[in-house]
Amino acid sequence: xxxxxxxxxxxxxxxxxxxxxxxxxxxxxxxxxxxxxxxxxxxxxxxxxxxxxxxxxxxxxxxxxxxxxxxxxxxxxxxxxxxxxxxxxxxxxxxxxxxxxxxxxxxxxxxxxxxxxxxxxxxxxxxxxxxxxxxxxxxxxxxxxxxxxxxxxxxxxxxxxxxxxxxxxxxxxxxxxxxxxxxxxxxxxxxxxxxxxxxxxxxxxxxxxxxxxxxxxxxxxxxxxxxxxxxxxxxxxxxxxxxxxxxxxxxxxxxxxxxxxxxxxxxxxxxxxxxxxxxxxxxxxxxxxxxxxxxxxxxxxxxxxxxxxxxxxxxxxxxxxxxxxxxxxxxxxxxxxxxxxxxxxxxxxxxxxxxxxxxxxxxxxxxxxxxxxxxxxxxxxxxxxxxxxxxxxxxxxxxxxxxxxxxxxxxxxxxxxxxxxxxxxxxxxxxxxxxxxxxxxxxxxxxxxxxxxxxxxxxxxxxx
Numbered sequence: 175x176x177x178x179x180x181x182x183x184x185x186x187x188x189x190x191x192x193x194x195x196x197x198x199x200x201x202x203x204x205x206x207x208x209x210x211x212x213x214x215x216x217x218x219x220x221x222x223x224x225x226x227x228x229x230x231x232x233x234x235x236x237x238x239x240x241x242x243x244x245x246x247x248x249x250x251x252x253x254x255x256x257x258x259x260x261x262x263x264x265x266x267x268x269x270x271x272x273x274x275x276x277x278x279x280x281x282x283x284x285x286x287x288x289x290x291x292x293x294x295x296x297x298x299x300x301x302x303x304x305x306x307x308x309x310x311x312x313x314x315x316x317x318x319x320x321x322x323x324x325x326x327x328x329x330x331x332x333x334x335x336x337x338x339x340x341x342x343x344x345x346x347x348x349x350x351x352x353x354x355x356x357x358x359x360x361x362x363x364x365x366x367x368x369x370x371x372x373x374x375x376x377x378x379x380x381x382x383x384x385x386x387x388x389x390x391x392x393x394x395x396x397x398x399x400x401x402x403x404x405x406x407x408x409x410x411x412x413x414x415x416x417x418x419x420x421x422x423x424x425x426x427x428x429x430x431x432x433x434x435x436x437x438x439x440x441x442x443x444x445x446x447x448x449x450x451x452x453x454x455x456x457x458x459x460x461x462x463x464x465x466x467x468x469x470x471x472x473x474x475x476x477x478x479x480x481x482x483x484x485x486x487x488x489x490x491x492x493x494x495x496x497x498x499x500x501x502x503x504x505x506x507x508x509x510x511x512x513x514x515x516x517x518x519x520x521x522x523x524x525x526x527x528x529x530x531x532x533x534x535x536x537x538x539x540x541x542x543x544x545x546x547x548x549x550x551x552x553x554x555x556x557x558x559x560x561x562x563x564x565x566x567x568x569x570x571x572x573x574x575x576x577x578x579x580x581x582x583x584x585x586x587x588x589x590x591x592x593x594x595x596x597x598x599x600x601x602x603x604x605x606x607x608x609x610x611x612x613x614x615x616x617x618x619x620x621x622x623x624x625x626x627x628x629x630x631x632x633x634x635x636x637x638x
Contacts, residue, residue: 207242207422210235213249213414219261219354220410222364226264226351226396230271230288231279234346235421240329240428243420244268244311247318247529248352251412255529258315258537262365264351264394266415267312270296270332272342294339299432299580301442301484302457307435307575314498318530319522319538321496324431325546327585328493329422331430350415353394357406362534364401365501366570367394371401389570390460431493431579436508436559438482438574453485463502463569471566477504478565480574483511483558490580492516492549495542498575499561501535506561508576516549516557517542517578547584 212233217225235241246266248256277292297308310330313320324330338344355361363371368389376382378395387393394400422428439458466476495517497506505520522538524531531537551557561574 207420208235209418209420211416211418213416214348214350216412216414217350217352218410218412219352221354221357221406221408222400222402223354223410224352224394224396224398224400225413226394227349228287229348229350230293231273231345232268232348235419236333236344238331238333238335238424239421240331240424240430241310241324241419241421242329243323244417245317245322246311246313246415246417249414249416251414253416255318256413257527257529258524258532258535259361259527260354260356261413262353262355262361262535263315263317264353264365264367265312265314265349266317266351266417267309267349268417269309269347269349271345271347272296272338273345275341275343293345294342296344299434300455300487301434301440301453302437302455306457306459307437309435310433312498313539314500314536316498316521316536316539321541323420324494324579325543327427328429328431328546328579328581330433330579331424331428334424348415348417351391351394352413353400355400356408357402359401359403362501363389364394366572367391368570369393372398373401374398388462390462391571429581429583429585431581432490434486434578434580436482436484436557436576436578438480438506438559438561438576440482440484442484444485453487459575460571460573463563463565463572465568466565476564476566478563479560481558481560483556486551486555486557487553488582489551489553489555490582491547491584492542492544492551492578493546493581494577494579495519496539496577497561498539498573498577499536499563500569500572502563502565502567502569502572503536504562504564506559506574506576508578509558509560511556511558517544517576519576551580 214232215229217227219225248261248263250256271293273288273293277288279288295304295308297304298310302308310332311322313322333344353364353367355364358364358371360368360371366389369375369383369387369392372393374383374393377392378398383392437457437459439461440455441458442453442455444453461480463478466478470476495508497503497519499506499521503521505518507515507518509515518540519542520540521536522540523533524535524537525533527533559574559576561576563569563572
């Protein structure tokens with residue numbers, strides 16, 4: 175029996191060691207993850223110029239699938255990563271829509287456009303008005319160092335044929351907003367879209383700007399030009415948004431999640447109508463941060479805080495969370511009325527020149543991956559979003575968004591283990607195979623032990 179006990183200690187040690195090896199979680203029946211890299215249509219930028227286009231019908235995986243990850247970055251024709259101090263990525267977003275199969279796709283300078291009557295945008299879970307922040311994925315300068323993967327067994331379900339209206343098909347739209355800051359007079363001012371640097375007094379539709387509108391999206395629209403240093407000349411170059419998508423085929427082992435995007439500028443209100451209690455949202459998306467007083471500056475207390483409370487429409491379990499901020503941001507958080515923090519997301523600033531580590535720019539945002547089932551939201555619960563900026567200097571056109579993924583259920587327990595989810599969530603196939611092989615060895619050893627003791631006609635049981 176002593177030999178068997180020793181062998182079982184070896185089994186346990188090998189099993190634990192194998193389970194700690196690098197791996198992918200083994201929740202899903204279909205574990206084959208497909209990865210594909212795509213390029214957006216080409217866009218051309220010269221020093222100080224702006225690209226803000228919407229590309230419909232982009233290359234994207236098709237079929238009934240479960241999206242697991244989406245990464246993106248700006249690259250040049252040779253595939254080299256372009257640093258933010260040359261081309262600032264204000265934002266990119268990817269949205270889903272249904273289009274009539276017989277719809278005419280219009281071409282304008284190589285850009286595909288659609289008639290509004292021919293397509294239907296598929297909204298995310300909320301919260302903004304129907305034409306605002308409806309994306310499924312989207313980031314900005316932080317894109318290279320912000321995690322976007324969705325942990326197993328969760329994923330975004332797309333391409334479900336039962337949800338696509340008859341006569342329509344599913345497509346995807348990409349919006350890229352990039353600003354070339356080579357040779358500009360004021361890089362920070364150009365990336366914050368200061369109206370005076372773009373010499374703009376009206377929006378792209380010819381409507382006059384408010385007198386108090388000093389900077390933001392309205393002043394750095396497509397084809398606008400930021401002020402260059404006197405005499406600076408530079409070449410125009412072809413750029414692309416390279417995006418990498420990971421997915422698995424859909425099956426019943428996948429737990430679907432919904433996307434909710436909170437906007438700290440949302441001046442929503444609740445009211446009753448013939449359909450009952452409803453919420454009307456008005457997301458402005460951006461806001462200005464006034465500089466602090468001289469006293470606060472001297473005391474090193476220059477922090478501007480903006481917060482907004484929301485009524486969460488439906489219960490569920492938080493699977494992922496991340497904030498989106500612009501330069502000057504010092505962190506954002508989502509919390510309950512009692513102050514319990516659901517997720518804090520803080521920026522990482524670069525300190526070099528290479529792509530992904532550009533000094534003075536936000537190059538990443540921290541993310542939250544709660545243990546499955548550990549963060550539950552209830553129907554009608556009040557949540558607060560808080561966005562904090564350093565306001566030692568004035569900022570225009572900043573953002574305070576917060577993304578969360580919510581599942582309506584937690585995964586079913588794995589049959590072969592009955593302990594808490596966290597005790598087996600990292601056990602991979604290698605661990606199981608190694609454990610099984612060693613177990614066969616133990617059985618063989620036990621049989622040999624019994625054969626060596628035939629005269630006793632019994633042998634001691636191996637107890638787990």
